[in-house]
Amino acid sequence: MSDPHEQLRVGNAERSAAVAELQQAAVDGKLTPDELTERSALAQAARTYADLDALLGDLRPPAPPVQLQPVQGYPVAGYRGSSDPTAPPGWSPHDPLLINAGFTGAKRTGEWQVPPFLQVQALADTVRLDCLQATTTSELIDLEVLPGAGAVVLVVPEGWAVQVDRLGKTWGSVSSKVPSRAAWGNPLIVVRGSVGLGSFKARGANWLDRRRLGQDR
Structure with missing residues (x-):
């Protein structure tokens, strides 16, 4: 099942932040100049967070697992849509x-x-x-x-x-x-x-x- 957050629309602030992150990745040696140019253009045209994640995902460390806790004795495993x-x-x-x-x-x-x-x-x-x-x-x-x-x-x-x-x-x-x-x-x-x-x-x-x-x- 896809993450609903990924389908949310991004604005100019998110696009600019993504370009800045790509530029830093190039400074760190993670991207070549050509890759930076290509990804920056795609970031400026991005519409959703999924578009930006596709450009930045391989430049970031993996996210730590989220530890969900029970609420008032209700098991976390089925809380979504239960x-x-x-x-x-x-x-x-x-x-x-x-x-x-x-x-x-x-x-x-x-x-x-x-x-x-x-x-x-x-x-x-x-x-x-x-x-x-x-x-x-x-x-x-x-x-x-x-x-x-x-x-x-x-x-x-x-x-x-x-x-x-x-x-x-x-x-x-x-x-x-x-x-x-x-x-x-x-x-x-x-x-x-x-x-x-x-x-x-x-x-x-x-x-x-x-x-x-x-x-x-």
């Missing part, structure tokens, strides 16, 4: 973890485990997903946003990535100050759906978050 009724919400695309803010805000903060499938809706107030102290066993997290008039705020640690290319809007707004490609060993959150009249914002920790975390310790 229909087991005993599984907690969020461990099947048919049963995502639903976080809804009607006229009262909703949030997830502190130490919590982010499942691979979430669905949020900010009807009139704010949904806040604070992942600064969160953990996850999934390299790819599907976050579906349902239309509303409130705000969805996603706060992620350094190294995590957020893609909002699949998130639509009508009169609302979408903003992300987070890289669209994760650092080694960190998860990618793919955001899709529509904000409707509301807003979506993804960001890293600000000074208030860092101060709070410092006090918590």
